[in-house]
Amino acid sequence: MxxxxxxxxxxxxxxxxxxxxxxxxxxxxxxxxxxxxxxxxxxxxxxxxxxxxxxxxxxxxxxxxxxxxxxxxxxxxxxxxxxxxxxxxxxxDLFPDESEREQLRELYQLINRLGELERALILLWLDDRSYEEIAEMLDISVSNVGVRINRIKAKLKQMSNN
The missing domain is CATH 1.10.1740.10 (RNA polymerase sigma factor, region 2, helix turn helix motif)
Structure with a gap:
């Protein structure tokens, strides 16, 4: 080549x-x-x-x-x-809509308060990766991915309400 x-x-x-x-x-x-x-x-x-x-x-x-x-x-x-x-x-360039950019900034401010593995998991989930892909990338089981993502979503919801 x-x-x-x-x-x-x-x-x-x-x-x-x-x-x-x-x-x-x-x-x-x-x-x-x-x-x-x-x-x-x-x-x-x-x-x-x-x-x-x-x-x-x-x-x-x-x-x-x-x-x-x-x-x-x-x-x-x-x-x-x-x-x-x-x-x-x-x-x-990536997000031309101002309100979408602001929502994304707010979401990422909350995500930045998570631990490193939690951040990686939710980032990949937000990027529409399958549980299988996430498990492969992070070297954890597929079932662990599902459990952790549900916990992270609940944690983010609680953080946004505070």
Missing amino acids: NQNELEQQFVALVDDHKQMIYKVCLMYASDDEGISDLFQEVALNLWKAFPRFRGVCKTSTWVYRISVNTCISHLRHQGTQPLTVPLTMSMT
Whole structure:
């Protein structure tokens, strides 16, 4: 595979998974600039790892894991400046309706108060992932996914009422 084909496949991969990547970044950053920086850092890490991706797991699983690991690593090294690639993404591009953006911000503020596994579970559920996919991505049983998601939804409802 030549470099041009590799780049085209990579751009398609990022485009196919941009909302999931964005949602993961939203979980770890509080403003548009921070989200954009994290998105670019995830894209860079995906690009570095892309030639080694063998398809052993689903592409979405691979992208999700790199996204979460990049964001967690970024939090650990917050003082360092991330490298950037020419890839921009804004909340306005993904969610043009202002009221939808505001509801999403409020939801994510509540979600950010959850534990790390709870955040990952609800993020994947909100991304319309099946319980089987979530179980595979997080290495837990399918029945555990269902139980935890129900508990998280109840917890979020209680938090929103307070």
